Amino acid sequence: xxxxxxxxxxxxxxxxxxxxxxxxxxxxxxxxxxxxxxxxxxxxxxxxxxxxxxxxxxxxxxxxxxxxxxxxxxxxxxxxxxxxxxxxxxxxxxxxxxxxxxxxxxxxxxxxxxxxxxxxxxxxxxxxxxxxxxxxxxxxxxxxxxxxxxx
Amino acid sequence: xxxxxxxxxxxxxxxxxxxxxxxxxxxxxxxxxxxxxxxxxxxxxxxxxxxxxxxxxxxxxxxxxxxxxxxxxxxxxxxxxxxxxxxxxxxxxxxxxxxxxxxxxxxxxxxxxxxxxxxxxxxxxxxxxxxxxxxxxxxxxxxxxxxxxxxxxxxxxxxxxxxxxxxxxxxxxxxxxxxxxxxxxxxxxxxxxxxxxxxxxxxxxxxxxxxxxxxxxxxxxxxxxxxxxxxxxxxxxxxxxxxxxxxxxxxxxxxxxxxxxxxxxxxxxxxxxxxxxxxxxxxxxxxxxxxxxxxxxxxxxxxxxxxxxxxxxxxxxxxxxxxxxxxxxxxxxxxxxxxxxxxxxxxxxxxxxxxxx
Numbered sequence: 001x002x003x004x005x006x007x008x009x010x011x012x013x014x015x016x017x018x019x020x021x022x023x024x025x026x027x028x029x030x031x032x033x034x035x036x037x038x039x040x041x042x043x044x045x046x047x048x049x050x051x052x053x054x055x056x057x058x059x060x061x062x063x064x065x066x067x068x069x070x071x072x073x074x075x076x077x078x079x080x081x082x083x084x085x086x087x088x089x090x091x092x093x094x095x096x097x098x099x100x101x102x103x104x105x106x107x108x109x110x111x112x113x114x115x116x117x118x119x120x121x122x123x124x125x126x127x128x129x130x131x132x133x134x135x136x137x138x139x140x141x142x143x144x145x146x147x148x149x150x151x
Numbered sequence: 152x153x154x155x156x157x158x159x160x161x162x163x164x165x166x167x168x169x170x171x172x173x174x175x176x177x178x179x180x181x182x183x184x185x186x187x188x189x190x191x192x193x194x195x196x197x198x199x200x201x202x203x204x205x206x207x208x209x210x211x212x213x214x215x216x217x218x219x220x221x222x223x224x225x226x227x228x229x230x231x232x233x234x235x236x237x238x239x240x241x242x243x244x245x246x247x248x249x250x251x252x253x254x255x256x257x258x259x260x261x262x263x264x265x266x267x268x269x270x271x272x273x274x275x276x277x278x279x280x281x282x283x284x285x286x287x288x289x290x291x292x293x294x295x296x297x298x299x300x301x302x303x304x305x306x307x308x309x310x311x312x313x314x315x316x317x318x319x320x321x322x323x324x325x326x327x328x329x330x331x332x333x334x335x336x337x338x339x340x341x342x343x344x345x346x347x348x349x350x351x352x353x354x355x356x357x358x359x360x361x362x363x364x365x366x367x368x369x370x371x372x373x374x375x376x377x378x379x380x381x382x383x384x385x386x387x388x389x390x391x392x393x394x395x396x397x398x399x400x401x402x403x404x405x406x407x408x409x410x411x412x413x414x415x416x417x418x419x420x421x422x423x424x425x426x427x428x429x430x431x432x433x434x435x436x437x438x439x440x441x442x443x444x445x446x447x448x449x450x451x452x453x454x455x456x457x458x459x460x461x462x463x464x465x466x467x468x469x470x471x472x473x474x475x476x477x478x479x480x481x482x483x484x485x486x487x488x489x490x491x492x493x494x495x496x497x498x499x500x501x502x503x504x505x506x507x508x
Contacts, residue, residue, distance in 0.1 A: 041320075042327045042334060070421045073330060077423075091423070096441075096454065097309040098302050101423030112424040113306055114442045128442065128453050 047073060052139075052148035055088070059143055066102025066109070069147060075099050076136055076147055077109065081120055088136035088147045089122040095129040109133065179366065179384035184373045189259035190388075191395055193362070196256050198396040199249040200355070202403070203287075206242040207344065214294070216340040218333035221296035222417040229414060240407035246288055248403065250433045253281055261471065261491050265368035268479040271472035273365070276358040278469040283351045288431055290343040296336060301418035303430045304339075305331045310441075313454045314462075332420070371481060429505065436501035437461055439508070468494075 050072035061067070066079040068091050075091035079102050089109070091099050098113035108125075109118040116127035123132045139146045153161070163169055181190065213232055215224040228235035257277065260266060266274035289307055293300045308331065312322030327334030373379075382388055416425075430438050437457070444453040467474070477484040 040324055042323065045328070068421050068423055075421050093424075096306045098305060098424040098428075099422065112426045112428045113302060114438075128444065130452055 052146050055138075055145040055147045057143045058086075058140055058145055061145070064104050064107075068099065068101075071136070071147065077102065077133075078138070078145065078147060079109070079120060082107075086138040086140070086145065087120060087122075088138045089118075089133035090136070091133075093129060094124065094131040094133065095127075100133070176385050177383075179363075180381035181367050181384050181388045182369050182373070183380040183382050184369070186259075186263060186370050186373070189256075189263065190367055191392065192252055192256035192259060194392045195395060195399055196249060196252045197355075197359075198399060199245050199252055200351075202245045202400075203242065203249060204348070206238050206245065207348075209238050210242055211344060216294070216337055218296065218336060221294060221336060222414075225295045225414055236411060237407055240412045241403055243412035244403055244406045244410075246291060247432070248399070248406075250284055250288060253284055254433075257281060258491065258495060260368075262488065263368065263370045264475070264478040264484070264487065265370075266472040266478075267368075267475065268472070270361070270365060270368055273358055273361045274472050275469060276354045276361070279354045280351060280358065282465075283347055283354070285433065287343060287347050287351075288433065290339040290347065292431060293336060293339045294343065295414055296418050297415035298418050298422070298425055299415055299428060301331060301420075302424045302428050304335065306438075307430070307434075308335070310454060310458055313452065313458055315455070330420075371478065371483060432502060432506070435505035436498045439501045439505035442508075464494075 053069060053071050053076075055069045055076075055078050056067075061078075061080050063080055063084060064082050066077055069076045069078050069088070076088055077091035077100060078086065078088045080086055093100050093111040093113065093116055095111065095114055095116050098111050100109050100111045100116075100118065102108075103110040106117065107120070109120065109122065110116070111127070111129070114128050116129040117125050118129065118133055119125050121132075122135055124130070135150055137148045137150050139148065160169070181187075210228065213224060213228045213235065215221060225239065228239055230236075232238075260274065260277070289304075293304045308322050308325045311325060312318045314321065323329065325335070325338065326332070327338045369379075429435065440461075441454060441457050444457050448456055471487070472479070475484055475487050478487065
């Protein structure tokens with residue numbers, strides 16, 4: 001009978017120890033897991049910010065044709081239209097990251113992955129793409145085609 | 152005089168008491184009924200997995216990961232290494248047959264309601280293995296670093312990226328950066344040969360242990376019959392299993408020799424996605440569905456909707472033992488059959504459309 005009054009004391013002591021233990025385990029797990037998760041996250045590579053690239057010679061590009069240009073780490077599509085305009089867009093499909101291509105037979109920009117279509121102004125007109133392609137600026141210097149980011 | 156084999160057996164028995172295990176195996180019986188054929192697909196899947204482990208280890212001896220090495224090393228395996236073409240072709244074919252066999256196994260278990268109490272854990276571990284198998288397929292597909300694989304991986308990881316909140320970090324984690332590059336290849340290689348096999352082995356052990364412990368499930372309608380025919384697990388069932396394995400091995404040899412697996416063109420980061428690009432057949436129905444979902448639907452992006460729908464469907468499918476309470480009580484549940492039938496028909500139709508497109 002005289003053991004009963006002791007229970008609350010023991011309980012609070014036990015509670016305290018449980019909290020210490022739980023806190024210790026949590027801190028331990030955090031100390032182990034944090035470096036692992038941080039390790040899994042790839043470091044940011046220092047990228048050279050590209051503002052413009054040379055895209056080849058105008059005389060070497062046929063009318064109604066397109067080609068993919070390396071713009072830093074991203075692909076850009078350069079198109080010479082039937083009425084001799086030069087246009088450039090991001091070549092990354094806004095749907096799921098595939099690289100688009102110029103289709104002479106459609107007169108459109110086409111993505112082979114999920115049949116997405118854009119007109120020659122980069123607007124998404126059919127299929128799953130949710131947004132238009134970003135436009136790039138095209139400048140001709142002599143015979144050289146230069147592509148740069150629109151500001 | 153005892154033979155050497157008997158002496159070895161006795162030596163082990165004295166230390167680990169093998170006798171009990173042998174007696175247990177001897178008393179195991181497999182039910183015989185008109186649906187018994189479906190019991191064999193689990194075993195066939197196991198056999199195909201073993202082939203994958205063996206051929207995978209063999210490929211590992213010559214394969215080199217890395218943007219500049221991967222394609223060339225597979226080319227080397229296929230053209231220079233003796234029987235390299237055979238090993239690689241078998242590995243690729245087995246990957247496909249394994250998924251097919253696992254699918255047949257999964258659907259047969261589903262329609263027989265063999266997942267019902269007390270086999271919920273067996274079903275769930277089986278489903279985990281199935282998802283891991285899809286992961287094996289997806290990660291292994293990139294390893295040759297060819298054009299098709301490159302874009303399939305771009306699309307696949309981008310789909311992971313549309314999942315709300317966790318999507319973007321998940322995509323970066325999978326790709327090892329913002330883009331699919333050599334870093335992605337290194338990660339996928341690690342997943343394919345270390346992470347996934349490790350996880351798979353854990354689930355496989357639990358799965359097999361439970362099958363041995365609980366024995367074969369019997370279909371609900373068969374259970375009502377009073378007289379039940381059975382067959383000893385050892386040697387009758389095992390021998391039938393082995394015969395089928397031999398047939399499967401022959402089928403594999405025929406496929407690998409007469410329909411060798413292509414290597415394709417090396418991946419080029421700055422090339423357009425080639426026309427006619429397709430994922431492996433077991434992702435085709437999802438791929439085809441994504442083509443039909445419009446870019447914007449109400450306020451949701453099309454692909455988010457697709458990913459959410461397939462995610463929820465996959466989750467409910469895995470959880471079937473817990474929401475189909477009728478089958479656990481031993482009652483017929485036609486609703487479950489209709490859902491299963493709908494999914495089978497959906498997968499078949501969309502796979503065919505995707506194949507023809």
